[in-house]
Structures are given as structure tokens and as C-alpha cells.
Amino acid sequence: MNKTCVIFAGKLGFPGGKVEAGPGESDVLDATAKREAREEAGVEIDNVAQVTSTTFELDYGPTCLNVVVTADYAGGEAHAADPEEVAAVEWRSAESVIDDPDTPPWTAELLAEVVAYRE
Numbered sequence: 001m002n003k004t005c006v007i008f009a010g011k012l013g014f015p016g017g018k019v020e021a022g023p024g025e026s027d028v029l030d031a032t033a034k035r036e037a038r039e040e041a042g043v044e045i046d047n048v049a050q051v052t053s054t055t056f057e058l059d060y061g062p063t064c065l066n067v068v069v070t071a072d073y074a075g076g077e078a079h080a081a082d083p084e085e086v087a088a089v090e091w092r093s094a095e096s097v098i099d100d101p102d103t104p105p106w107t108a109e110l111l112a113e114v115v116a117y118r119e
Contacts, residue, residue, distance in 0.1 A: 010087075012103040015040040016066075033069045041089045042081040045071035051117045052110065068110050070118055 015036040021028045030048045037045045048071045057063050080086040094115045098108045 010102065011107075012097055012100055013107055029067055029069060033071060037071070038076070038081070040080075040082055040086050042079045043076040044074040046074040047072045049117075051114050054110075056106075066110075068114060070114050 015033075017032070017036045017039075019028055019032050020035070021031065025031075029050060033048045034045055037043050048069050051068045051070050053065060053067045055063050055065055078089045078091060080089050094111055097103055098111055103111075
């Protein structure tokens with residue numbers, strides 16, 4: 001994830017990162033989403049649910065799996081918990097993120113899927 005952060009500097013995005021699980025662990029996506037929300041935005045989340053998954057290739061080689069989840073806010077004060085990875089944290093409506101020119105098109109498309117899933 002650190003290399004992709006450089007590529008997308010200045011763009012709107014959501015917490016994300018690598019799975020850090022050993023063989024045989026369960027609820028890996030749930031644990032990863034919760035850890036990334038805490039590490040990057042300083043918030044706790046609950047009721048994590050997978051919305052969709054896609055793949056993409058990075059310029060330097062590997063194919064990555066992108067798993068998109070939705071969750072409920074469970075606490076904490078939103079802030080850039082890791083300034084090396086996150087410039088700012090904001091509470092915004094889905095519509096404002098989708099319509100923002102700093103939102104990459106793939107992020108807007110995936111967010112629209114999350115909105116449809118939650119309706």
C-alpha cells in the first residue's frame with residue numbers, strides 16, 4: 001500500500017492496506033478493515049460487510065486484489081492518524097465524494113456500488 005499512496009497523492013480515497021494475517025486465521029477482511037480504519041483515520045468501525053472485489057495492476061508489477069467493504073462508525077475522533085499516509089480525514093456525503101474532481105474515477109464507481117448496496 002505504501003507505494004500506491006505515492007501514486008495517488010492528492011487524490012481522495014478511503015482507508016486501505018495489506019492483509020496481515022497468518023495461515024488459518026478467520027474473519028481476515030473484517031480485521032483488516034478495522035485495523036486500517038483505526039491506523040489511518042483514528043476511528044473504530046463495526047458491522048463490516050463485503051460489497052465487491054476487483055483486481056488492478058500496479059505500474060511496478062503485481063496484480064492486487066481490491067476488496068471494497070462497508071461498515072458502521074463505532075467510535076473515535078476522525079483524524080489523520082498516520083500523516084505519512086494520510087493528509088487529512090473528512091466526514092463527507094457519498095455524493096460530494098463522487099462529484100469531487102479529486103476523486104479518481106474508480107473510487108467514485110466503487111463508492112456508487114457501496115451506496116447501492118446500503119440502500
